[in-house]
Amino acid sequence: MITEIGESIIVAAVFRDNSITPRSFLWRRRRYRVNKVLGHYHYFKGVYRQNCYSLSCETADIFEVSFDAEDMSWRLERVHVEG
Secondary structure: OEEEEEEEEEEEEEEEOOEEEEEEEEEOOEEEEOOEEEEEEEEEEOOEEEEEEEEEOOOOOEEEEEEEOOOOEEEEEEEEOOO
């Protein structure tokens, strides 16, 4: 089941060689450690790049997060819940 979230989150990420790799994020007072980046794509909103990631964490769920380069903000867009 896919649940739309659309909430701001705090992300710890590595910015290196023109790439961004999320390592963990804080959502609703819980920290999620990223085990693997399952996929990544980007698009442009005007002149600003939007980066989108599918992440697996310590749960069976898949998290989709986005990074908006215009205001340097992160959002949890949706969660794919197992079961």
